[in-house]
Amino acid sequence: MTIKRHDVVILGSGPAGGVVAGMCQKAGLDVVVVEEDGWGGVCPLRGCEPKKVLVDATHAVSRIRDMEGHGPVGSVSIDWQNLMQFKRALIDPIPDAVLQSLEKRGIKTVSGHASFVGEGQVEVSGYGILEGKHVVIATGARTRPLNVSGEELLLASRQFLELDTMPKSILFIGGGFISFEFACVAAAAGADVTIVHRSSRVLKGFDHDLSLSLIEGMKELGIKVFIDRPVLGVEKTDSGIVVTSRNDDGEKEYFTAELGVIGVGRIPNVDRLNLDAAGVTVSKRGVVVNDFMQSVSNPRVFAAGDCAEPGTPLTPLAVLQATTVARNIIDELLTKSDLRGAASVVFTHPPLMSVGMLEEEARKQGLDVIIHSGDAAKWSEHKRLGLKHAGYKIIEDRSSGRIVGAHYLGQHAEEVANIFGMAIRHGLTRENLMDHPWAYPSFGYTLRYMFS
Numbered sequence: 001m002t003i004k005r006h007d008v009v010i011l012g013s014g015p016a017g018g019v020v021a022g023m024c025q026k027a028g029l030d031v032v033v034v035e036e037d038g039w040g041g042v043c044p045l046r047g048c049e050p051k052k053v054l055v056d057a058t059h060a061v062s063r064i065r066d067m068e069g070h071g072p073v074g075s076v077s078i079d080w081q082n083l084m085q086f087k088r089a090l091i092d093p094i095p096d097a098v099l100q101s102l103e104k105r106g107i108k109t110v111s112g113h114a115s116f117v118g119e120g121q122v123e124v125s126g127y128g129i130l131e132g133k134h135v136v137i138a139t140g141a142r143t144r145p146l147n148v149s150g151e152e153l154l155l156a157s158r159q160f161l162e163l164d165t166m167p168k169s170i171l172f173i174g175g176g177f178i179s180f181e182f183a184c185v186a187a188a189a190g191a192d193v194t195i196v197h198r199s200s201r202v203l204k205g206f207d208h209d210l211s212l213s214l215i216e217g218m219k220e221l222g223i224k225v226f227i228d229r230p231v232l233g234v235e236k237t238d239s240g241i242v243v244t245s246r247n248d249d250g251e252k253e254y255f256t257a258e259l260g261v262i263g264v265g266r267i268p269n270v271d272r273l274n275l276d277a278a279g280v281t282v283s284k285r286g287v288v289v290n291d292f293m294q295s296v297s298n299p300r301v302f303a304a305g306d307c308a309e310p311g312t313p314l315t316p317l318a319v320l321q322a323t324t325v326a327r328n329i330i331d332e333l334l335t336k337s338d339l340r341g342a343a344s345v346v347f348t349h350p351p352l353m354s355v356g357m358l359e360e361e362a363r364k365q366g367l368d369v370i371i372h373s374g375d376a377a378k379w380s381e382h383k384r385l386g387l388k389h390a391g392y393k394i395i396e397d398r399s400s401g402r403i404v405g406a407h408y409l410g411q412h413a414e415e416v417a418n419i420f421g422m423a424i425r426h427g428l429t430r431e432n433l434m435d436h437p438w439a440y441p442s443f444g445y446t447l448r449y450m451f452s
């Protein structure tokens with residue numbers, strides 16, 4: 001079998017693979033990308049983008065409902081078929097556009113499943129063998145299985161994003177990003193929604209008090225949230241599914257719905273890569289890498305994004321890590337991965353964000369901190385919108401005044417997260433933020449309320 005040699009062989013065309021490809025090609029390297037599913041990866045095809053289409057439409061409806069009695073009259077609702085038609089019109093052309101964009105820039109593309117056959121060699125099904133001076137693993141992640149009987153009756157996030165009709169009732173298993181975001185979408189679209197979560201703490205990584213406040217708000221949207229309910233099994237019924245769980249008292253409890261969706265995390269796509277052939281070490285969280293995003297056991301191999309061990313599986317982190325990989329391939333190991341200031345946002349109604357340390361992390365590290373926290377529902381910004389559940393918790397290092405953590409539930413949380421993320425990454429202090437001439441009225445200006 002002939003072997004085709006390139007400077008860089010990239011497995012996966014998602015945000016991570018795409019960034020490495022673009023930067024390396026620009027630097028004059030000969031690059032090939034292998035993709036086994038849709039060109040562009042999860043974020044634009046089965047994750048952030050289609051999700052946000054549904055979120056934007058359904059939240060618009062929720063926002064109008066919140067403002068009842070503030071001027072708007074008449075009821076609004078979601079035409080699911082129409083929304084899905086719109087989503088498809090936006091998303092379906094993406095794979096072809098990504099493929100054309102890569103090829104136009106002189107990046108070679110190969111469709112098929114890649115797996116290692118040597119230290120720097122991968123075989124692509126139906127194509128042949130590619131050898132790279134460097135091989136970049138950017139294969140992403142997939143839905144974590146629940147490992148209970150009947151789980152094949154549940155849909156994964158990918159299928160939820162393709163639903164032709166919104167069922168009358170829907171049950172989400174897991175208390176993370178996917179369940180919370182999709183629950184708000186489904187409730188605004190008219191479904192009867194339940195979330196069943198195995199432990200007492202939902203939305204791990206977010207501030208607990210703000211998560212509880214979010215749950216209160218979601219209850220008002222009609223969403224039922226059950227905590228401490230591990231799922232024991234799923235069965236089919238005439239009208240859908242029944243999920244068996246166990247409550248605090250050890251008694252069996254049953255939840256019925258027309259449809260069930262699983263959201264219990266994602267696992268890295270590293271198990272079908274034959275990594276032994278390349279001597280690449282992996283853990284449960286993905287490819288084990290050093291600070292340069294280089295495999296600790298095979299220096300020819302780099303990894304970035306959801307399939308790499310460090311960080312949370314989020315697009316900006318995949319992009320940041322991919323940038324590190326590309327710089328290190330081009331300049332030979334100069335750049336370390338620096339994820340400071342990377343925010344997480346869950347696009348619920350309203351959204352919740354977290355950046356930097358949680359209060360408990362700061363205390364565990366023995367930092368002397370000032371906690372600025374309060375109810376943001378009383379701000380005029382939220383009163384105007386009719387939003388009843390909102391809040392913030394900002395963590396300031398007492399001696400330097402620097403912001404080390406910021407958590408906020410409320411309108412435009414994603415943009416407030418960006419401001420605090422920049423403050424944390426660049427070591428800004430409370431005084432710097434208070435001195436800034438924020439536009440008024442704006443949610444940037446609300447930083448002044450948080451510190452006063």
Ligand SMILES: Cc1cc2nc3c(=O)[nH]c(=O)nc-3n(C[C@H](O)[C@H](O)[C@H](O)COP(=O)(O)OP(=O)(O)OC[C@H]3O[C@@H](n4cnc5c(N)ncnc54)[C@H](O)[C@@H]3O)c2cc1C
Nearest residue numbers: 012014015016036041042043047114140305306313314315
């Ligand atoms: C429902 C959902 C919503 C999300 N919403 C957000 C959000 O709002 N914000 C956010 O920051 N993140 C969000 N994410 C996470 C985000 O999509 C991922 O973090 C991001 O896509 C990771 O990029 P990546 O390049 O590492 O992997 P991916 O995007 O997963 O791309 C990997 C690619 O590799 C391909 N591949 C895998 N194995 C092989 C192989 N052996 N050979 C060839 N190709 C292979 C796959 O087909 C895939 O196209 C969401 C995820 C989901 C599931």
Ligand SMILES: NC(=O)c1ccc[n+]([C@@H]2O[C@H](COP(=O)([O-])OP(=O)(O)OC[C@H]3O[C@@H](n4cnc5c(N)ncnc54)[C@H](O)[C@@H]3O)[C@@H](O)[C@H]2O)c1
Nearest residue numbers: 174175176177178179198263264265266313314345346347
């Ligand atoms: N807005 C965003 O940025 C966004 C949105 C959606 C997804 N994502 C990404 O996709 C990932 C996957 O989302 P997710 O909601 O599936 O995961 P998640 O990690 O956010 O939440 C999974 C939840 O399931 C629970 N869980 C794990 N194993 C379980 C089991 N066996 N039984 C019952 N519960 C179990 C966990 O305790 C956790 O609360 C996220 O971690 C995130 O990185 C991001």
